[in-house]
Amino acid sequence: MKDLFDVKEFGAVGDGISIDTRAIQHAIDACHEAGGGYVVLAGGTFVSGTIFLRSNVYLQVNPSATLLANPDIGDYPDGTHYNRYVNEKDMDKCFIYAEDAENIGVVGQGEINGNAESFPNLGSIYRPMMMRFLRCRNIHVKGLRLYNSTAWTTAFLDSENIWCEGLDIRNDKRYNGDGLDYDGCKNVFISNCKILGTDDNLCLQASSKDFPMKMSISAIAISPRYAQLSESD
Template identity: 30%
Template sequence: MKKTPTNFVKLTLLSLCLTLLAFSCKEKAEEKKEDATPDHFEAADAIIKSIIVPQFPDKTFNITDFGAVSDGTTNNSEAIKKAIDSCHNSGGGKVIIPSGKFLTGPIYIKSNVNLHLEEGAEVLFSTNTKEYLPVVHTSYEGQELMNYSPLIYAYKEKNIAVTGKGTFNGQASNDNWWAWCGKDVYGYTEGEPRQQDEHNLPRLWEMSDNNIPVSERVFGEGYQLRPQFMQPFECENILIQGVTFTNAPFWVVHPIKSNHVTVDGITVKSHGPNNDGCDPEYAKNVLIKNCVFDTGDDCIAIKSGRNNDGRQVNIPSENIVVENCDMKDGHGGVVMGSEISAGVRNVYVRNCKMDSPELDRAIRIKTNTLRGGFVENVYVKNVQVGQVKEAVLKINTYYGTYANQEGVYMPTIKNIHLENITVENGGKYGVLIKGRPESFVKNVTLTNVHIKGAKTDLSVENSEPITFENTTINGKTY
């Protein structure tokens, strides 16, 4: 007769099976954990969800109701100001600039105002420099000062927007703002005043180094420091959507010391000197998406102050997402620096296209030991590069367009990751890195990166070894 197993034996066998199953599941989980590649872009999605996009009351204020005339010659500064003031004072809404050509001086946007350009609207900014006085609290190349007003300006405002399908035309040219850069290609004549003269930039640098209060750094008339096109300064909840910017005096869209910034679907077509497309500086929680950049300088340049000013302010630019943008022309596609003294972290770039014989670099980091600063946690994914002139990735800690760029502030650069990048014509270098013997560039990875047509595969100095995975340069596997 067969013996039936006792309950004790049954329980023992069950316990043993469960234990073996648990060990097996744990091993598989650990194997899966080791094999899994973390999706850093989940953090980018979280940043996007956290950004506050301003909302506005359903009220409209048409500038023509305040006396604006669309003949391209009547100065509408006062009419636009009245419309914005009325909108702001009534609790907010939309200030409409209808189809037509409207000449104006600088525009000051106030809280809860959406300045909306209807299709066919063109705002022409005056070329008379005196229109941009009195001076306002602004900045120039990473240093704060009192200077000509930006063409579109907001200072310490909340919930502001510029939207629509119209065009802002700065009307800058070789005949007005551009010549001040000091280059004959932009209309400069030898012997005329320029920004490099002692009374201009060197004076500002000295004031910054000596911690002179911003209120005493007065420039403006008699000086040659050009204004930004659009500058939200110390603002929150900003939307810039749909509009076109052209013919800028200097940097185009420059949110500085601002939080919760959305730049969506704008077109920047401006080839003057220092015509960067979008320059977040000391900025946090920024989304730049669906934009077209065709610029005379960097398409997107993330900044955080220059030299002593940057270290005193000490606000890193962080949590910045760039997606679905088309970089048609410019010195760099997405750039960090050179004004970078307070540091940059957590930058995410995905699903972009970069293609131009004049595009110098796709991804660029630039600093030196006067500017110092740090760059960390940069993630670039799913980018198509047609051609670049110099390098797909350039990291340079010896950057300098002016003399005497050596100091005591050693920059640090780490965690730079490129994934799923295709390059048809890589220019002079596939990857170009110049770190410092005292501060190696750390943790650079290239995964599924395929570069064709580079004259030199790699030029790497003072960097930890690059980590390659399924990467080819000129057909060679790394």
């Protein structure tokens, strides 16, 4: 059974110029249909718009790779839920998205770069979040450098069993520079993460009484320049 899916085998170029969205998504879909495994980015800079994760798929960004957000907002379709907080519709779009999925992850020792300076495009309000997970289970985000998101770095919504480990988050280029945001999640574990942002580095919320917050924190380093923990009921 094949469980490693190299995006270059699906047509990705990784030259920092070519748009690899379709090739990466094709690899994710093929991995999911095969029963799951790892979709691997290695040896290059892969430019992509919205990526939809599927159950049993781990997106692995190797140390030799960067996943770079496409500066063209046209590569970020609808269908990625929305930012559920008022007066922030400009963050409805998303770079990496999963909905009603389980056993998923974004892992590796590589870099995911949100290309913050490129948004919003002329004539558009949108600044895509880096990652958003809606009603997902068993999520791992591990080992990565998450840099230059144009809005929040992560949003975990109504999800459970979440591990965020060994992350280096630098989101200090734009406003709304959040790090790890959890709303209505349970069984959340955070360890060995370093976060630099311009807003809520770690945000815990419960928008609905049906989805309370339950979590554990170990060894988070937050820059004293932006040391903010936001917690609300």
